[in-house]
Amino acid sequence: MTGRARLDRARRLLDTPPPSPVPGQLPLDRPQPTCDAGNPRCHAVPARPYPCGWRCEAHRPVPRPS
Template identity: 60%
Template sequence: MTTALDLDATRRLLDGPPPPTVPGQLAVDTEPPRCEHGNPRCGAVPVRPYPCGYRCDQHQPARTHPYRTAP
């Protein structure tokens, strides 16, 4: 069982400021995903994830395009 002294020590520890850095964790700047279609790559942003990779609206897979009527 925990005692009242253990609870007080834990409360004091939790009420204190956080450490300046957390050991073992690294903040990394990441770039947003870009369109993976084409050679060279399109690179457009924003994109949506598909099973074939990230694609912009212009390079959606064929089955996701809306139906079009012939002119």
């Protein structure tokens, strides 16, 4: 396949419309995890996964000094 043919094929692929999304298959359909620290729960976004659960920047675990 020559360079020109590869470019033409790429342009054709880029011009085709994307497939229709299937509900529940996109990662954007899932709720974003929230911070589960505190009582009542903090529910701050964004939260990151830690071994102790999902935590926001304010509730992240502090590393122990070695």
